[in-house]
Amino acid sequence: MNLGIEIGGTKLQLVTGDASGQIDKRFRYTVEPVQGAKGILNQIEATLAQLTEIPTAIGVGFGGPVNWKTGHIATSHQIGGWSGIDLAGWLRERVPGATVQIDNDANVAALGEARRGVATGFDNVFYVTLGSGVGGGFVQQEQIYHGAVPGEAELGHLWLVPPDESGSAGQTIEQTISGWAVDEQIRNLLAQLPDDSVLKKLVQDAHAVNQVGGEARFLHPAYEASDPVARMLIEQIGSVAALGLSHVIHLFHPDAIVLGGGLSLIGEPLRAAVRQALPRFVMKAFHPVPILLLAKLGEDAVPVGALQLANAL
DSSP, rough: OOEEEEEOOEEEEEEEEEOOOOOOEEEEEEEGGGGGHHHHHHHHHHHHOOOOOOSEEEEEEEEEOTTTTTTOOOOOOOTTOOOBBBBBHHHHHHHHHHHEOOOHHHHHHHHHHHHTTTTTSSHHHHHEESSSOOOOEEEEETTOOOOOSSSSOOOGSEEEEOHHHSSSSSHHEEEEEHHHHHHHHHHGGGGGGGOHHHHHHHHHHHHTOOOOOGGGHHHHHHHHHOOHHHHHHHHHHHHHHHHHHHHHHHHOOOOOOOOEGGGGGOOOOHHHEEEEEEHHHGGGGOOOEEEEEEHHHHGGGHHHHHHHTTTOO
């Protein structure tokens, strides 16, 4: 039995299954950032105790740069306490005899989508996750591309506005169109929206029952109701994502680009916005731009990839 683990900025998932990526059983938890890495490790340990069979191989998709060769965590940009932790060693202590492979969550999701998801049949696949953070993963011939450790393809940390000499200010792609950034932008816009705004009503109804956060989930239904602000925000997200992806195309020229993560659930309106903006950022010699696809596996992308990663040693 394989065990796949997804450690993100907002959720923790553990799944059991086989090397093909078929999920048999799932454990899903909401991450509490204030509890840091220790809280997540405690939850993983408690879940391991619930398993009826001891895994022989463990694959982990982690939300941040990692040393994929050793299984050490470089850092998490969302959850404190992870820097320097030997996650592979920690897991081997609790599951003696199991092989353990750790990689960045976007790399693992890219592997899942390239082997079992929407991008099967393409040789060179770039996956971008638009979630609590913004990350990327590149798969060639169904194998994860790796640069120097720790990590690579960190699309979200490309600068839109470079920092000044002191290192302050500036704006990255992640700071602009991550799920958390979009949520905050929507909250800041509420007071300026007219009372008949569909987006404003959906968000205020959620806030009325203390559901603050995750406001970006209302962009799709508001867009479907012809809300002009929702349309504007989706077009802005698409344009910034396209600018970042233009760098990917100029550097790697993949056959296919897959949009994943929570914001990708906006669906076709977001894909269309990225597709419309992308050509103007890409040099003519690289036209037509790569095919742009919406992730097929949804929140299973990392778990499915992790189950396959488990046997990649």
